[in-house]
Amino acid sequence: MLSFLIRRFRGALLAAAIASVISGSCSVFLVSQINVVLAAQTTAPLQGLKFALSAVAAMCAHMFSAMLFQNLRQRAGAELREYISGQVMQAPFRYLERVGSASVQSALSEHTASVTQFFVSVPALLTSGAIVVGCLIYLMVLSPRIFLVTLPFVALGAFGYHLAHLKAINYLRSGTAEQERLFEHFRSLTEGAKELRLNRAKRRFFSDSVLSRSIESVRRQRTVGMSLFVAASSWGNFLIYAFLGLVLFVIAGDIPDRARVLTGFALVMVYMVGPLQALLVSIPNANLVKVAAERIEALVRGMKSTELEVTAVSEGALRSIELQSIRHRYHDPQSNESFHVGPIDLRFAPGEVTFLVGGNGSGKTTLAKVLVGLYPPEAGAILLNDELIDDANRDRYRQQFSAVFSDFHLFDSLLEQRRPELDERGNRLLARLQLLHKVQLREGAFTTRSLSHGQRKRLALVVACLEDRPVLVFDEWAADQDPGFKNIFYREVLAELREEGKSVVVISHDDRYFDVADRIVRLENGLVV
Incomplete structure (x- = not known):
């Protein structure tokens, strides 16, 4: 499903992605200029001009990317709904009876909204990714020796996040499946209104044991899934500060140009916390997109019909x-x-x-x-x-x-x-x-x-x-x-x-x-x- 949308909007998506990377790169360049100014004895006018131009470029690139991705989101939503609607109209009638209207409604509303959310999360993903990669490159330039120490911390953080991801994605899938059942219960609220009002015991049971239980199940499954991602994100942030403390108080005792390197490391590491957290938070959102796309694909897969669509109604009179x-x-x-x-x-x-x-x-x-x-x-x-x-x-x-x-x-x-x-x-x-x-x-x-x-x-x-x-x-x-x-x-x-x-x-x-x-x-x- 995502591949279909990416192919459909390849040109605009590429332009917006490049703008996002430029925005993140300009942000890293701004941090490097701040470090240069902090370490220098005097400030040259050319440095101020570079700083101003980089800030304007970062703002313009971010603005262009965000606006283009918002436009892509709306276009993708319209395309996806038209595509699903077209598949529903040509689907075998027996298949539609089997899957029920709740699954179709869920695909057209919530799942489509989740998939198209991908186009809004991409700018943050690319910009934050560019900032994190750029900061790591700048750290390597400042001190290759200290940079090598970062690799075990990066590996440890990635491994912890991977474990959380494997566990959380199961909760998200279960929550999405329960959400479709919840849509069916919501429909019963109106279609079964007469029966519910005529029978108090039935109304109470539906409210307490069916509807509330389903709502609570969706809330619990998604809360646990997203909480695992949040815990992993917090673990990643802790590792950054742990590494920064290790550099400041243990490793950086005898490195050359100590003041400039430590200032740069401290500045870059603190600045990188925000983009890294945004990058980590965008991963569970991307997984929600993946789960929603899987549900749409599973629904649409059974709608393939071997019948040929009519192009002209026969003009001959009915004989038998x-x-x-x-x-x-x-x-x-x-x-x-x-x-x-x-x-x-x-x-x-x-x-x-x-x-x-x-x-x-x-x-x-x-x-x-x-x-x-x-x-x-x-x-x-x-x-x-x-x-x-x-x-x-x-x-x-x-x-x-x-x-x-x-x-x-x-x-x-x-x-x-x-x-x-x-x-x-x-x-x-x-x-x-x-x-x-x-x-x-x-x-x-x-x-x-x-x-x-x-x-x-x-x-x-x-x-x-x-x-x-x-x-x-x-x-x-x-x-x-x-x-x-x-x-x-x-x-x-x-x-x-x-x-x-x-x-x-x-x-x-x-x-x-x-x-x-x-x-x-x-x-x-x-x-x-």
Whole structure:
């Protein structure tokens, strides 16, 4: 993920990185000039000019780098969200059902923000790194003998930090995984609001044992992980002062030019503490970026689809859709149970109303999702106008359908080019369904979606009719409608769709309206009986 972003913004990233290194190098040069002035008897005007120019260069380079990296962060965030959204839109529907919306939301929000934070941390990382490296080089120039003594301290600090890193990264990964579960609990706060308010014991248990425990787990895991990094950073700072004390009071007794060397060492070591600490603190932030990128990559990896995206919808009229020995296995990850549908042989024709009936769990909705192309069959074949449907044309096949499933989503507009006749036709349908006093269709968008569930389902029916597809599928559409609207749907809407030559598939339990159907297909345990 980071490689993708770095390749995408290679030029700007390189320019900002060079500016950061220049800023850090200028800072080291300023420290060396201060040491020269402190050790000199008099101050030359040229030294003052060098100092002023270095300070201005450091400021300009830092400003340019920080502004460029902030711009990169926003661009990278936009690119990453577009990339993830594009992958989600082409992902197999079954995969999206399995991973759940919480993982997708977490990737689009928190994980994306963490990854793009990389572009803000880079200036500090590079500037601090340049300062630390430059200070070490200056120390070597001042006294190679003393510099050699620093190497064991550097090695000791690096080893301690490495041990802390290995331990801390596990806590950060666990905290990120728990964060995704927490997002699911947050969604339950609103979607399960009715149930929580109706049951005090359930509300208390959810609050105390589910939500609070998850929040505390995220806090604890991330606190421990980051605290290990802080402890390692403090250990590194202690080693710097320990080394400085060793130089001042033990080693530097007989070195030549003692005053200048000790002044330089003391000045550089004290100055290096801040950048070194910033460098060490940026490492856990970089690890948070790494963990977030891993979560995004794991999510996106399963979204790869072998289907070809449709470029043009077939203009040919629908003659038939045929299911030949279709089989599909549905696995419920929550109950860890599998359900088999098929083998099923069915044929659907224009101007025909088909009812799918059967008890709960008989396979009606699963069959409907196979029919519309959301689930590819695991065995058997689907033929559209005698053409075999496979990965190469399944997306084109899906364009034959409009569907209103029980878990439908209602967008705030029709999501197509504005056409005046759509508004007129849509408002006629809204009036017929007694919704015009609550919502209207204006320039392809609904004036409100703040409606009851039954009213929103009527609105979804309007959308399905306006899409004008050859096949319409309604999954228990009338289940929560008043008798008057049920009658309109079964006696009037379905009759009109039949007259328009549409093939209509209705999943229903309303046996009093079974006479409306041209054919009734009854399912039991995934088989047509």
